Amino acid sequence: MTGNLLWPEYSAPADIAAIEAVPLAARGLPASTYALLVRAATTWPGRTATTVLPEAARWREPEQRTFAGLLGDVHRYANLLHEIGVRRRNAVALISPNTADLVPATLAAQLAGIAAPLNGGLSREHLAQLLRRSGARVIVTAGPELSVATWETAHALAQDGQVDALLVLRPTGATGPAPDLPNLPGVRVGYLAELAAGQDSSAFLGEPPRAEDLAALFPTGGTTGAPKLAAHPHAVEVADAWMLAANSLLEDHDTLFAALPLFHVNALVVTLLAPLFKGQTVVWAGPLGYRDLPLYGEFWKIVEHHRISTMSAVPTVYAVLAQCPVDADISSLRFAMVGAAPLPAAVRERFEAHTGVTLVEGYGLTEATCASARSFPDVPRPGSVGQRLPYQRMKTIRVREDGTWEDLQPGHTGVLAISGPTVFSGYVTGQDEHGHVLDGLGKLVDGWLDTGDLARLDADGFVYLAGRAKDLIIRGGHNIDPALIEDSLLTHPAVTAAGAVGRPDPHAGEVPVAYVTLAAGSAVSEQELCDWARHQVPETAAAPKTVTVLDALPLTDLGKPYKPALRADATRRELTEALAGLPGVLDVDAEVDDGSVIVVVRTSGDADEPAVKAVLDRYAIRWRLAGAS
DSSP states (O other): OOHHHHSOOOSSTTHHHHHHTSOGGGGOOOSSHHHHHHHHHHHSTTSEEEEEOSOGGGTTSOEEEEHHHHHHHHHHHHHHHHHHTOOTTOEEEEEOOOOTTHHHHHHHHHHHSEEEEOOTTSOHHHHHHHHHHHTOOEEEEEOTTTOHHHHHHHHHHHHTTOOSEEEEEOOTTOOSOOOOOOOBTTBEEEEHHHHTTTSOSSSOSSOOOOTTSEEEEEEEOOSSSSOEEEEEEHHHHHHHHHHHHTOTTOOTTOEEEEOSOTTSHHHHIIIIIHHHHHTOEEEEOOTTGGGOTHHHHHHHHHHHHHTOOEEEEOHHHHHHHTTSOOOSOOTTOOEEEEOSSOOOHHHHHHHHHHHOOEEEEEEOOGGGSSOOEEOOTTSOOTTOOEEEOTTOEEEEEEEOTTSOEEEOOTTOOEEEEEESTTOOOOEEEEEETTEEEEEOTTSEETTEEEEEEEEEEOTTOEEEEEEESSOOEEETTEEEOHHHHHHHHHTSTTEEEEEEEEEEETTTEEEEEEEEEEOTTOOOOHHHHHHHHHHHSSSGGGSOSOEEEOSSOOBOTTSOBOHHHHHHHHHHHHHHHHHTTOTTEEEEEEEEETTEEEEEEEEOTTOOHHHHHHHHTTSSOEEEEEEOO
């Protein structure tokens, strides 16, 4: 494939027209993630592909793989999976924090079958549901050295009869004998690297995947308590990875830093697949990733040592880094990517002023593979999360009462819809003799994906988000289904109705809070309900910060729950508390404008407006100041 076809100039917003003048099919993209890896290993066999840190405190003791070595391990692991019985339509669950062997294991699962990366922090019951939905009978799991909790969960799932094989991962750089593993009747249990040691590393012995074959099943948040798995064919993952790799700001010898967990699509697409296109090295943090607190004390030294060019993280990470003294030469860090949650203006300003590094926002969702919009560090568009990526189409719509769509003109706020080569195939709803049964579940209409996000588009294809039409709560980049909280509260005998929403938070972007109504005569307190929910929800991050008792939950004219009113109330309460004590602040209100919440702060003439604005800019919210009436 010719370089100019594969790598058009893509450094400014105006470049998108020239890029799209060439059909995507003419660019000669690899057919699968496996073909992408083979291309990298053939082109740069001796170049370092991955540098994985054992943990922040031991960052000078990494485990490295060349591109050729990575391909060899992928062959070994995929051949083991094939020997066990994994075929093209079989899912392989991966439940582990990041470790050196998880990278090739993930690619091997996509080669031999279908990767199903799952969050080991979910409850055992939730993971069991996802396993049944995916059909996975083989689990690649963290061992007892790497994560005791994850190992115990995987072991329990195997004891319950849901698993045929447990392939166990050790920590990065593990030395000495591995702990003995238990014998489980009917279940193959062993360390992945040991079991695969004798497998052929030169080729895959099974059928390689085609572009239309499924590569991965990714859990995604929804508006019901039932787990959803979004199906990604190989072609959509490769296309999205290329759209990111085509960024002319990054060169072949650049180095990326990765610390998001591999059960997150950002980690897979942005920091694993995209770098394969240009043979870029990726430095992976230890198993705790950005949750490893010592990492922040060492971070700038790591950037200097490895000459990190860019990184990808959520806003909370940059909020912390903005407070860490820059004690090293970080001139190699040209820009930093941010997404997965709204970016507060104050976080951007503090990080960029502190480091001199530009934050480049992006936008995406699992149902569109990962990324759908990107910003340009040299061409800022304040308020925008970026321009649509090449070959992806965007429009805003109004969803009528009967469910049909009305297209809106550019500049008008509506629900954002996306079409193009990165839109997923649907959610897994079952399995039959042909494999996984997929359904758009109302999110796909004539090839267009209803993102559930409110936005407006300008004439250049830049996206300006205006809140969410969907109810999903995003806490520090982690998706929380409000139904998990609502269902937990509804198990309390005094609760008659429940609604959970995100409350703005200066650190996590938003945190979950809940509102309930109670049966007549009930004397349960709000704190008791909070404690109840904390013990009932299937994941710690979903435990509501507060539970507020109302006489009635807000409804639409048609009698449906009206979440924007709850979000407005939660926002008003948070900002009232945050602004308390500032001179001249008379009151705080929150209005709903076409589904989006706007904070209105009424001030008197003696108000310290810079101080008020400084507080408001800590949050990813829309706001305005109003004088006293």
